Each structure stands twice: as structure tokens, then as C-alpha cells.
Amino acid sequence: MPKQLIRLVVNGEGHEVAVEPWWSLLHVVREVIGLTGSKEGCGTGDCGACSMIVNGRLVTSCIFLALEADGAQVTTIEGIGGDKGLHPIQQAFVEEGAVQCGYCIPGMIVAAYDLLRQNPRPTLEEIRYALAGNLCRCTGYTKIYQAVLRAAEMMGG
Amino acid sequence: MAEVGDVRKAFRHVGKPVPRVDAPAKVTGRTIYGDDLKLPRMLHVKLVHAPVAHARIKGIDASKALAVPGVEAVITAQDLPPHRYDPDNRTRVLLARDEVLFYGQPVAAVLARDPYTSAYARDLVEVQYEELPPVLDPLEALRPDAPLARGSVQALEEGEVGGHITVEGAEARKEEGPRNVASTITFKRGDVEQGFKEAAAVVEGTWRTPMAHQSYIEPHVIVADYDSTGRLSIWSSTQAPFHVRNEVAKTLGLPETRVRVISTEVGGGFGGKIYLYEALVGALAMTLQRPVKLTMSRKEDMLAATPAPNCIVQLKMGMKADGTLSALKARVIFDTGAFPGAPLLPGCLLIGGFYKCPNLEIEGLEVFTNKVSVGALRAPGAHNVAFALESALDMLARRLELDPMEVRLKNAVEKGDPLPSGQPYPAIGLKECLEAVAKSQLWQRRHEIRAHPNRGVGLAVGGWLGGLQPASATVTLNADGTVNALVGAADITGTNTAFAQIVAEVLNLPLEMVRVTTGDTDSAPYAGMSAGSKVTFTVGRAVKLAAEDAKEQILRIASQRLEAPPEELELVDGVVRVRGREDKQLTFRELGRWSTAFGGRYPPIVGRGAVAPRLQAPSFSAQAVEVEVDPNTGQVQVLSWVVAQDVGFAINPMAVEGQMQGGSTQGLGLALFEEMAYDEQGRLLNPNLLDYRLPTTADVPPIETIIVEVPSEDGPYGARIVGEPSIVPGPAAVANAVADAIGARVFQAPLTPEKILHALGKIKD
Amino acid sequence: MRPFSYFIPASLQEALAIFQREGEGGRPIAGGTDLVVQLKEGGHKFPYPRYLVSVRRLPELRRLEWVEGEGLRLGAAVTMAEIEASPIVRERYLALAEGARVVGSRQTANMATVGGNLCNAAPSADTAPPLLVLGAKARILGPRGERLLPLEEFFLGPGRTVLEHGEVLVEVLLPPPLPRSASAYRRHTPRQCMDIAVVGVAAFLALDEAGEKIAEARIALGAVAPTPIRAHRAEALLVGRPASPEVLGEAALMAREEASPISDVRGSAQFRRYLVGVMTEAVLEEALSRARGR
Ligand SMILES: Cc1cc2nc3c(=O)[nH]c(=O)nc-3n(C[C@H](O)[C@H](O)[C@H](O)COP(=O)(O)OP(=O)(O)OC[C@H]3O[C@@H](n4cnc5c(N)ncnc54)[C@H](O)[C@@H]3O)c2cc1C
Ligand code: FES
Numbered sequence A: 001m002p003k004q005l006i007r008l009v010v011n012g013e014g015h016e017v018a019v020e021p022w023w024s025l026l027h028v029v030r031e032v033i034g035l036t037g038s039k040e041g042c043g044t045g046d047c048g049a050c051s052m053i054v055n056g057r058l059v060t061s062c063i064f065l066a067l068e069a070d071g072a073q074v075t076t077i078e079g080i081g082g083d084k085g086l087h088p089i090q091q092a093f094v095e096e097g098a099v100q101c102g103y104c105i106p107g108m109i110v111a112a113y114d115l116l117r118q119n120p121r122p123t124l125e126e127i128r129y130a131l132a133g134n135l136c137r138c139t140g141y142t143k144i145y146q147a148v149l150r151a152a153e154m155m156g157g
Numbered sequence B: 001m002a003e004v005g006d007v008r009k010a011f012r013h014v015g016k017p018v019p020r021v022d023a024p025a026k027v028t029g030r031t032i033y034g035d036d037l038k039l040p041r042m043l044h045v046k047l048v049h050a051p052v053a054h055a056r057i058k059g060i061d062a063s064k065a066l067a068v069p070g071v072e073a074v075i076t077a078q079d080l081p082p083h084r085y086d087p088d089n090r091t092r093v094l095l096a097r098d099e100v101l102f103y104g105q106p107v108a109a110v111l112a113r114d115p116y117t118s119a120y121a122r123d124l125v126e127v128q129y130e131e132l133p134p135v136l137d138p139l140e141a142l143r144p145d146a147p148l149a150r151g152s153v154q155a156l157e158e159g160e161v162g163g164h165i166t167v168e169g170a171e172a173r174k175e176e177g178p179r180n181v182a183s184t185i186t187f188k189r190g191d192v193e194q195g196f197k198e199a200a201a202v203v204e205g206t207w208r209t210p211m212a213h214q215s216y217i218e219p220h221v222i223v224a225d226y227d228s229t230g231r232l233s234i235w236s237s238t239q240a241p242f243h244v245r246n247e248v249a250k251t252l253g254l255p256e257t258r259v260r261v262i263s264t265e266v267g268g269g270f271g272g273k274i275y276l277y278e279a280l281v282g283a284l285a286m287t288l289q290r291p292v293k294l295t296m297s298r299k300e301d302m303l304a305a306t307p308a309p310n311c312i313v314q315l316k317m318g319m320k321a322d323g324t325l326s327a328l329k330a331r332v333i334f335d336t337g338a339f340p341g342a343p344l345l346p347g348c349l350l351i352g353g354f355y356k357c358p359n360l361e362i363e364g365l366e367v368f369t370n371k372v373s374v375g376a377l378r379a380p381g382a383h384n385v386a387f388a389l390e391s392a393l394d395m396l397a398r399r400l401e402l403d404p405m406e407v408r409l410k411n412a413v414e415k416g417d418p419l420p421s422g423q424p425y426p427a428i429g430l431k432e433c434l435e436a437v438a439k440s441q442l443w444q445r446r447h448e449i450r451a452h453p454n455r456g457v458g459l460a461v462g463g464w465l466g467g468l469q470p471a472s473a474t475v476t477l478n479a480d481g482t483v484n485a486l487v488g489a490a491d492i493t494g495t496n497t498a499f500a501q502i503v504a505e506v507l508n509l510p511l512e513m514v515r516v517t518t519g520d521t522d523s524a525p526y527a528g529m530s531a532g533s534k535v536t537f538t539v540g541r542a543v544k545l546a547a548e549d550a551k552e553q554i555l556r557i558a559s560q561r562l563e564a565p566p567e568e569l570e571l572v573d574g575v576v577r578v579r580g581r582e583d584k585q586l587t588f589r590e591l592g593r594w595s596t597a598f599g600g601r602y603p604p605i606v607g608r609g610a611v612a613p614r615l616q617a618p619s620f621s622a623q624a625v626e627v628e629v630d631p632n633t634g635q636v637q638v639l640s641w642v643v644a645q646d647v648g649f650a651i652n653p654m655a656v657e658g659q660m661q662g663g664s665t666q667g668l669g670l671a672l673f674e675e676m677a678y679d680e681q682g683r684l685l686n687p688n689l690l691d692y693r694l695p696t697t698a699d700v701p702p703i704e705t706i707i708v709e710v711p712s713e714d715g716p717y718g719a720r721i722v723g724e725p726s727i728v729p730g731p732a733a734v735a736n737a738v739a740d741a742i743g744a745r746v747f748q749a750p751l752t753p754e755k756i757l758h759a760l761g762k763i764k765d
Numbered sequence C: 001m002r003p004f005s006y007f008i009p010a011s012l013q014e015a016l017a018i019f020q021r022e023g024e025g026g027r028p029i030a031g032g033t034d035l036v037v038q039l040k041e042g043g044h045k046f047p048y049p050r051y052l053v054s055v056r057r058l059p060e061l062r063r064l065e066w067v068e069g070e071g072l073r074l075g076a077a078v079t080m081a082e083i084e085a086s087p088i089v090r091e092r093y094l095a096l097a098e099g100a101r102v103v104g105s106r107q108t109a110n111m112a113t114v115g116g117n118l119c120n121a122a123p124s125a126d127t128a129p130p131l132l133v134l135g136a137k138a139r140i141l142g143p144r145g146e147r148l149l150p151l152e153e154f155f156l157g158p159g160r161t162v163l164e165h166g167e168v169l170v171e172v173l174l175p176p177p178l179p180r181s182a183s184a185y186r187r188h189t190p191r192q193c194m195d196i197a198v199v200g201v202a203a204f205l206a207l208d209e210a211g212e213k214i215a216e217a218r219i220a221l222g223a224v225a226p227t228p229i230r231a232h233r234a235e236a237l238l239v240g241r242p243a244s245p246e247v248l249g250e251a252a253l254m255a256r257e258e259a260s261p262i263s264d265v266r267g268s269a270q271f272r273r274y275l276v277g278v279m280t281e282a283v284l285e286e287a288l289s290r291a292r293g294r
């Protein structure tokens, strides 16, 4: 079968991409569209480094087939903040020292962003439950909890 | 931080919490990691991993793989360019030649235009194996009638462990003799039998810790390019660019001038990203004359990187009625897998290195099995032995009805006390760490906590001696008055931020005026590997010297121009002025211009610093843990955790806390979850992050940190090593907490619910 | 992954027609959280598929509705997140909400479907024990028309169900809950979440009018047999007896006997058997206290 054409909007920008059925959304976003902020830590849905928001839902894009993103609105780390300054969550991660090697961080911030959209003032326990799909091997999480709590405050949740 | 609080006030930058300078790029996804690199005409390689633990290779048929459109080549050991093959050195067996020694060992490489194609074609390579009996259990392996895991080993060359720890007066011995022994080591002091006679209580037990994976979230990634001038460039997420360059050059028979290693941002290493497949990927790039990229999948990384060893500690310890240790006898067995490299030396040193003990006898054995060969994991070998030592100590304290804190304070090593090797400790802060934990809320509340059913508090300590390796750095003044520092050490823990603080401190600049870069091996001043927790301690000293050298050069010129002796000059925010004379000043910008522009009158300002430190700055950590155990299901939940660590001087307290919390959490993982599980054929059963369980946010409570600062004699501003010690106490602290909570002692990590139920007698074999 | 073709039909009819047209070697795919991982890493219990037919957006599989007098129609492609968030499920089928809630991470729950969970047929599937005790029936559509099966008959072994080539699980039907009844589900995992059940236990209890005796009881066990199973003998011990701790304890002991666990990387057989006992007791207690609260 020849590649199939999909259209998707990533961070507000439209793209038309010819994909193989077995390509993941992560592959398309990183390798074809060229947004390399999302990372692959496991490729099997276990670590959250590839987290994206697809049509309003947080997913692990490494096991999300690209064809299923046809017509979708996708938000990646690049869509949360960067070009025009940091998003408060990003700011809080920097200031709290919640970043070490950084490999988990894009996915972690996308997951935190999704959490704060749904629950603007989460408790520590809610944060700990909501981020359990995002592994970080460096920080031990404490500063990540602090950063999310602080971001919620900064965002006036 | 009481001890050096006043010292801290004297500084403008060092000692202050500073966000990492690379954090903004990381939170926006802008940082470029190895997997983000693309070179023109680049091929993607996937390795064929052996599905058997021990076998002879009878033949390899690549025809089906080669028929897949997009596949450019399938390379086996026979197709590699001539190189220095060494069957005893994992990194010099680029691909298995005749014999497969562990499950997952690479036997061939498939190169294709995209990674999906290479992965698909890889599965089509047909390898014929004649299976041999695998040797899997290290105790079985030692039996005289055991089959051999592999041929004998000639020599262990500059093992990686050497980069982590530096010890005088002890050398790992290699031995011919019992089966499957890679190396042995012994330490003796006093008379243990006499020591046991003097003891009021003796405990004895066998403690086991399984193979564990570093589980950096970024799997190994390497890109290599061999250009038309015959130069091999390697981008690698390595912690040790110069080590990689030297090893690749040696292995591939190239002069070091023709190998350039660019360390890409390391997405976590913890000792597991020193050097592994760089020579192979380099050789593939040379063979195909095209850039080649190896991005390992999680599964491949778990199968065929260098995890931490399985370890068995047989320990007997005696204590007098007053709580002083009288004898320690230990047999430490590390399962090194199919190639040498287990952390036998640090393990054997540290089991006798946390406490004073007049009589000790330590025997260490490094044993071959048909499992993946091992590497370092944050304080390699230390958590394995601490699990035994710290558990046994608690058992003795309980037996003699002594307080575990008191017992530790009583026996803790101090400056001048000898390691098992006889080498005396420099200034250290183990006691201070214990005292800090004793004052913590958690420890103070412990009686209250115990009043709850099934809750308990555990205490344990751990330390690391630290590595030593020469290091250098340069500091240069730019035309616009800003300052660059160049180092050769990969920044993993935020060291470049600490270096910026140091340079800004010496030159009294705002932090924004300083930029620290890790150069590649062609351009950067030499630095040892970013392992052994020593980067700030060694490279930091070089940076400080380089900044001081630059300062001197600046003062020399300024003194001429301002016609005032250097002693009367001061540096303030990029301005040099005569003290008390606002009118007599010049700026870094002017100096920069004069020393760089056409017709400039002064040579460029290049400060250099180079050090070869000889004195270690060991660091200790003490930790207390509160757990709740469900006596019905055996489930353990960690409720609180406090970590104290002596860091000498916290150049960046924010980064130091992050290290302490990260290390403690890894300790928690080793205590409760982490284990590479093998079946009877030596096949890894859990090569993924669902079944190899790292702690998640739901498992890890906020971790309280207490920074203890007992200045080191030799480190920059008194700083000592930081990264490694915090992983060490975890397994023992949790085991002690579980014993405190429910009275059951578990001798095997991780402390799974099943093992706890066993210890409670609720299930039996 | 090996190459395969992929179809995204717009309706169930079209999906069935694709299976007819393309022939053997096809498979439905919903959230892909099992299937994509298996195709990447191996571990699937069927031949590598030649083509996949996406069912995740088929309207017939997306229903989550309460039909008065009939009960709950739960479309196979409803996600775990949707189930957990559904007020009806929480109110009337709490065990199911508890099962859906623990599946993977938030990310997983947004993709994983209940149909995929059942059709993947892992003995540890977290929605299977709840659905078993809630009396679910599976509605299947295929080349030979429709089948309606009690869920007990759906599973054949690890990774194997009664589904034949070209058949699609459309929905599961749950009868309305009995008066004075309640359900509960718990599982054991080493980690607090993001883990696969070592043992899962669901229970459903209905009390008699006096609220003293057990009128109806169902117990289902996950990860202790080749398929999720009902513990019929344990159930039989409960029916008609007073809802006392001793009676619940007896049933728990019986459930232990009914389990036939194996040893694997997640736990040994004796550990699992032991857990069945303590967890069944706890889950029955939970269900009982909920039923009493009604
Ligand atoms: C990180 C992670 C964590 C997980 N944790 C859990 C957990 O805690 N508990 C748990 O139970 N599972 C867990 N799983 C497994 C998985 O998420 C669930 O089983 C999920 O419900 C599967 O649904 P799906 O829609 O993704 O199925 P898919 O992967 O799309 O399909 C699974 C199987 O069902 C078939 N299928 C799907 N829909 C239909 C249909 N309508 N008709 C016929 N056949 C169909 C497919 O052909 C395939 O064989 C986890 C998975 C991941 C990746
Ligand atoms: S890379 Fe997608 S979850 Fe790990």
C-alpha cells in the first residue's frame, strides 16, 4: 500500500503528511514535522516522555498511530510556550529546579499542563496521582511537585 | 548549613541556589539530544540481539533482511574493518564472533534508510545457534563442577570502575583457580575470631540485591560519521567523551587526532553511559562511508547495555555490649555477567568503610555468568553492601536493645580512620549527617509513628569515596566584555551552572555575563569522565584556577593602563577600578576590544587551570524513612523520607538538593521495586518500564533534604563530591523501616510484598 | 513493526465488510494500547496481522447509555477515562469504575478501551472481574450475524476469546443493579499505580429485604487462572446466608481454592493464592458495607 495522506494541526499549524500505517504520531511529529521536543523514552506507553494532547486528551504518542491523528488538533511541548516566553508551568519548573537531564521534562510539562487545565488547583496527592504516567529518573519528583503547585498558584487557579 | 553560614555570606554567587542555565531550553523542548540529530545520507542501524544466553553461532543468513527495500547492509563480525578484538573486553567485541555469551548480545547490525525499516529487517536476519549450557547463578557458577560461562580472562584494562573511585594501596587481583572467577580481593585487619569472642551479640546473614538497570529515560544513542579526510566524528550521549575518544581510537586503530567525540546532552546516565557501542557505530560508519545512527529502544537498552550487578553478601558482625563493633567478616560476591567489570573493589572497601571496626576480614569475588555484563550505577557496588551492613547493624542494635542512631554515631568513621585498605580518611562528615537526621522532624516523631500499627521508621547511612582524575579548563574574555569558560566534562548534574557561578564569583560578574560550554574532544581542555561524582570537585577547581588566571591577566593590563598596582584594583560587574577612585576605571569591554581587535595592543585574555587532585573528598549520607506496611498484602508505602548529606560546601544548593532527592528516589526504587528478572534459560523477563518498575510519583513522597557542610580539604570552596552517596542507604533504610513496622526482616531486595509475606510467615515455599 | 495495511471505516457495517473483503489476517484495533505495543515488541498470541481495522471511532461502539428497564449499554470503544468519569457507572456499577480507574496512566486511560481490554483477554485485565460480577453480556457482530454471550463464555485462555475472524465486539450490556446491592473491585500491584494486577478481585453482593442475608453474590478473580474467572463455589457459600464476617471469610477461603494461579515474573502461585484469600475477604467486606449503605 502506498503511504496515506493525513492532515493534522500541530500547535495551531496545519500539516499534510504522507504516513505509513505503522508510524506513530511521535515519529511523524519528530521526524517529519521536525518538532523534536517530544521524546521517546520507552516506545511502549510506559514512561510518558512522548506525551501530547490530541483533540483535548493527553496521550502517549509513541503508541498512538499517526493515521489515527488524521484531522486532529495536537499540542506538543513546543505549543505550550517557548517562542514568546515561557508558560508559567515552564517558568515554575525552571525556578524550582525541577529540571535535571531534561529528557522527561517535555512530557512532564505537557502532562502537568493537561492536569492544570482540568484541575487548576490540585493538591499534592492529586498531582502525585496525575503524573504517575510520567517517569523521571533524575529529580526524585519533589521539585516537580513544587513546580506544579507553584505554577497553579502563578496561573491563579 | 550552620557550619559555613558565615562563609556563605562572603560570596555573591557560590553557595546560592541558582536555576540551571540550561533549564529554559529543556522546558521548551529546544535542547538537542542525540536522537534529535540528523545528518545527510544518514543510515539507521538496529542490532540483532541474540535470543539465547550461551551458544555457538553456526551461521547467519541475511538474505531476507537484505531483500527489504531500504535496507543498505547487514554487517556481521566478519564484515567489520580490521580492529583490535579482545574477547575479554566487552567494548572490543563489537559483534559476537563465534560465541554468544549473554542473552541480547549483538551478533549483527542491520542498516537502513529509516529506523522502522532497519527494525523490521532486523527481525528477518536468521542466525543459527548451537546452544551451550548457560551459567546463571553466581553461587552455582563457583562450584568446581560448574560449566564455564566463558573462556578465561587475560587482563582487565583500565576498567570503568577506576573512573568512579580512586584507591591507593589496593589492586584487584586476577586469579586462575576456581570456576568462573574473574577476580578476587581480600582485606584483613586485626583478628576477627578474637573480635567475635569479645562480642556480646553476633548476627550473621546472607543479603542479596539483584541486577538493576540505571534506567536513564533517554536510551543510548550514538551517531558516527567518517568523512573523506579520514576523520571519525562521534556524537554520543556519553558521560565520558575523552574516554570514548581514546577507547575508540585504540579499538579502531586510529590516532586520537582522527577521532572526535561530541558529547550530546546526556538524558540521564547514572554510570550507565560511559562507553559501549561507539566503536561499533564508528566501524559501521567507516565500512559504509555514510553517517550511521544507533538509537536503542528501551528493550534493546535493557537487554544489552551495562546494568548494575547482582550481589550476594554473606556477612557476620559482632558488637560489644556498649555498642562498639568488635568484628566484621564478609564475603562479597558480584555477578559480573559475561565480561569483567563489576565494582568489587568499592564494594569490599565500603562494607568495612562506614564504621570503625578493629577486626575485619573481607573477601570479594567477581564471578562470570552468562548474563549481560555489568557497569556502574551511581556509587557502584555501594548500595549492595550497604544493604547488608546497615541491616546487620540494626539487627545488632535491636539484639542489644540499643538505639540505632546511637550505635551508628558511636561507630561512624571520622577523619584519620582507616579504610579496609589501610588508607586513612580525610575530613568527612558521616557523624554530622547522622546528627542532622537525629534532629529532623521525622526522627523526632519516630516514637509517635511507631504507635501506629504497621508503621515504622528506618535509618541507614551510605557513602562514596569519589573518583579522582586530572582536569583542565579555560576562561576567556570576549570582545564585548563577556566571559566564556570551556570545559571538557559532560554536564549532567548542572555542573556548568556551578562553573558559571565560580567564574562569576572570581571575576565578580553578574551570572548572565558568563557562558560555560562543554567542548568536543578536539577543542575542549581535557577532563575526566562525568562519573564518580567528581566533576565539580575536580573540573570545578580547574575552572576556579582558570578564572583566577584570567583575573590576574586582566589586572596586569589594567594596572598598566590605570597606573596603579594590582593590589589597589577591584573588579565590579565588568569594570576594573582603582579602589575608592570612581574616575580611574576601565571596562571588561575595553579590555576585550584591546585584546582582540585589529591592532590590539594586548594578547587575548585566556586563563587556564589544570589540576591533578590527589586527595579525595568522600561524602556520606544518612537517611530516615517512614513506611506503612499492609500486613495482609505485604505492600509497603513510603510515607516520608529525609536525607542528610555532607557536600562540603553547596556551590548550588538547589542542584545539590536535586541530586539528593534523585539519588534517594533511586534508592527507594532499589528497595521496593527494581529487579531485572531472568528465567532458567537466562532470558530477561522484564525488558520494559512497566515490568521493570521505576518509582512513579504515586510511590515517592516529597523528600526532605538537609545539606550538611563539613568542608573538604581540597575542593573548590570546600565542596566535595555530591552525586552518588544519596542512592546508597535506601534499600537498607527501607528494610530497617519495614522491620521496625512489622518485625519482619527481609534479606533480599527489592522488598516485594511477596518477600514481606514470606518474612511474616504468611506464605511458604 | 512489520508492514500492515490500515483501514478506518466510518461505520460498523463498513468495518465488517472490510473483514469480508480482505479475508483472513485482519484484526480490529481500538485504542492500540495493547495491540501496538505487542506489534512493536512481540507477545501477541495470534499471527502477525496483515491488516488492521480501526474501530475506535465507530458510533455503534461509542455508546455509553442507560436504557430504562434494560440497563447499561457500554460500547466497546468507550475509553477507561470515559468510564471512570461516567456518573452512571460510578453510581450503579462502582466496581467497573474502580477497574477502569486503575488502568495504566491518565494517558493510557484516554486511549484504552473496555472492548480492547476484554478482547486482549489478559487474565489480569482490570475491567474483566468487575464486568463478570456485574452480569455483563457481550454483543458480538460478525459475518454470521449477531451473538449475545454471557461474559463468562467470552474468554478461552490467555489472549484468546470466542471471537472469530471478522467478528467485532460491539458492546457489553449490564443489567440494572438489584436493590440493596453493590460492587467493588481491588487489585494488588507492587507500585501504587502504573502496574499490572498480580491479583484482581471483584465482588457483587445483594442483600435480602431485611438487609441481613445475602440474596445474591458474585465473585470474580483476575490474574489467577488462564482467564478471568468466576468463583462459583465461593458465591454458593454466600447465597442465603447471613452477611457476617465469618461467612465472608469462608467464601474467601473457598475462592482461594478456586484459583489456579501460575508463577511468573509478577508473582508466585502461592503468593497469588494467598492474596486471593485476603483480597476476596476485603472486597466482600467493601461490597457489603456499600450494599448496606443503600
Ligand atoms: C502503560 C500501559 C499500562 C497499562 N495498564 C493496564 C492496567 O493497569 N490494567 C489493564 O487491564 N490493562 C492495562 N494495559 C493494557 C491496555 O491498556 C488495556 O488492556 C486496554 O484496555 C486495551 O484497550 P485498547 O483499546 O487499547 O485495545 P487494543 O490494543 O486496540 O486492542 C487489544 C486487542 O483487542 C482487540 N480488539 C480491540 N477492540 C476490539 C473490538 N471492539 N472487537 C474485537 N476485538 C477488539 C484487538 O484486535 C487486540 O487484539 C496497559 C497498557 C499500557 C500501554
Ligand atoms: S516514549 Fe511514549 S510513553 Fe515512553
Ligand code: FES
Residues within 6 Å of the ligand: A098, A099, A100, A101, A102, A103, A104, A105, A135, A136, A137, A138, A139, B217, B267, B268
Ligand atoms: S530530568 Fe532526567 S529524567 Fe527527568
